[in-house]
Amino acid sequence: MRTLLRQAAVIAGLALPVVHAGEVEVLHYWTSGGEAAALDVLKQQISAEGHQWQDFVIAGGGGGNAMAELQSRVLKGRPPAAAQIKGLDIQRWARLGFLEDLNNIAEQQQWDNKLPPVVADVMKHGDQYVAVPVNVHRTNWLWVNKPLLDRLNISAPQTWEEFDVAAEAIRAAGYQVIAQGDQPWQHATLFETIALSIGGPEYYQAAYVDHDFSALKSSTTEAVFERYFKLLNWITFDDQNEWNENTAKVINGEAAFQIMGDWAKGEFKNAGLTPREDYLCVPVPGTAGQFLFNIDSFAIFQLRDVENSQIEAQNALVQNIMSESFQRTFNQNKGSIPARTDMSMADFDACARSSMNDFLAASANNALKPSIAHGLATTGTVQQYFYEKIAELTATPTTPADASSQLAKAIRYGLYVIK
Structure with missing residues (x-):
């Protein structure tokens, strides 16, 4: 039933304006000036769609403090809609059954055609997308x-x-x-x-x-x-x-x-x-x-016993993160390059263009680690x-x-x- 509800929310979110405002709680540890400016891009896009962003901020570079707080919340049955999680720890949360299947959104937005395999593989558990990438550092x-x-x-x-x-x-x-x-x-x-x-x-x-x-x-x-x-x-x-x-x-x-x-x-x-x-x-x-x-990403948690508006808000978060407008503006502020490789880098600065060129070249030469x-x-x-x-x-x-x-x-x- 929860899967059917999510599928309906995805279709509605892609086809119609938001009718009911939902709240989306996001755990992250981006607190510096540049990081905060970058994240504001996403907050503004979510707000423009009529949803309410709720910050769940845990300060501390590297995210160690954030992960301890996340574990406490999840074990109490109160996970956020999304949490900033990286790498193999995404797989750990997925194996435990806490993460949402995002394949419906991924198919609608054609993620497989837009993400390089090295990025897509990190976002998947088995053949299911369970997290969404925001960038490559x-x-x-x-x-x-x-x-x-x-x-x-x-x-x-x-x-x-x-x-x-x-x-x-x-x-x-x-x-x-x-x-x-x-x-x-x-x-x-x-x-x-x-x-x-x-x-x-x-x-x-x-x-x-x-x-x-x-x-x-x-x-x-x-x-x-x-x-x-x-x-x-x-x-x-x-x-x-x-x-x-x-x-x-x-x-x-x-x-x-x-x-x-x-x-x-x-x-x-x-x-x-x-x-x-x-x-x-x-x-x-x-x-x-x-x-x-290093890939910054948000793992998407299963939300149980919540209003449909919260599912819609969670879907809107995922869809916005993979949008070209977000990937461009966010990464221009954050200093990173887009996770998507189907975008023009013409509007990015010299460092970002160099980084994308080196990323693609290193990937081809087995020097991407x-x-x-x-x-x-x-x-x-x-x-x-x-x-x-x-x-x-x-x-x-x-x-x-x-x-x-x-x-x-x-x-x-x-x-x-x-x-």
């Missing part, structure tokens, strides 16, 4: 204050050797080299980009996607840690730990670089800056032609053990050999906990 970006480097006659580094030379000059001139917050997920983001840079796509796949123990304990992992520990020497942690606070340091000219996903670009845009004039977006040294991806730091390569349990171990080794560095052994054991333990 690249995590291996180096954000650069261009005027600062110009004053020092420094080019954006393409290798780690060039980076070290630039870092010496930047520090000698009295500026911070790398702006980064002292948070586990930020350390993990930095580490995964170095892993891709030093080891390449095949090593990254084996160690951080397949969790092959021999790859994790290899000399390559030791080389990754050697570079990671060296890079920590160019970071000065302070009381500004949020990622957007550190993006602001690059924007304001206090720091030269930030290694961060392209959600950082939303902060540059929010500050009125222009890529290639005020700032640069370049691949992390050693990762040109490679792409670590899921982010472990952002939950696309593994489960939340393994990700948490990864976070904790990288944070511990950041605070108390050891030898590269010992560090690789500790990380391998931490990830293996995370896998055993799941089993």
Whole structure:
């Protein structure tokens, strides 16, 4: 009966104006300026259709706090209409029977023709769509204050050797080299980009996607840690730990670089800056032609014992997220690229056009890899053990050999906990 009700609501939503306003509660953790501006696009579209958006905001970069609150709500039988969930954790909620079958909407909007397989596969459980993607992020970006480097006659580094030379000059001139917050997920983001840079796509796949123990304990992992520990020497942690606070340091000219996903670009845009004039977006040294991806998505929860208007509002949310107008405007504000690959990128800035080109090229060359730091390569349990171990080794560095052994054991333990 609930399925028939939803099918009727989908057909009505696609064919007729909304008659009864419904409420749609959405759990998310987008609270920075650029993120909030992007999300406002979706709120406005839902409001324009006569529905009421109810924010369920849990602050905290990376979403760990949000997932704890979501679990509490679901176990009490009060799930939100949608929740910001990524990667393999979508599959976990679907296996438990909490997520809605979106195939009717997907067929109406022709998702299979608009989403690349790497995105569609993450949104599906078996052959059923259970989540809707809003974007694709690249995590291996180096954000650069261009005027600062110009004053020092420094080019954006393409290798780690060039980076070290630039870092010496930047520090000698009295500026911070790398702006980064002292948070586990930020350390993990930095580490995964170095892993891709030093080891390449095949090593990254084996160690951080397949969790092959021999790859994790290899000399390559030791080389990754050697570079990671060296890079920590160019970071000065302070009381500004949020990622957007550190993006602001690059924007304001206090720091030269930030290694961060392209959600950082939303902060540059929010500050009125222009890529290639005020700032640069370049691949992390050693990762040109490679792409670590993170997909923001909303898992759609089954709503029981609710008014039909709430089902209509939930359907409207899903339909709007996959609309071309939303995918364009949202991603222009967020800093990411559309999840859909059937859209023109002419209205996007230079960073976004570069990102889409690299995304498609990396996909064709087997250099497109899921982010472990952002939950696309593994489960939340393994990700948490990864976070904790990288944070511990950041605070108390050891030898590269010992560090690789500790990380391998931490990830293996995370896998055993799941089993």
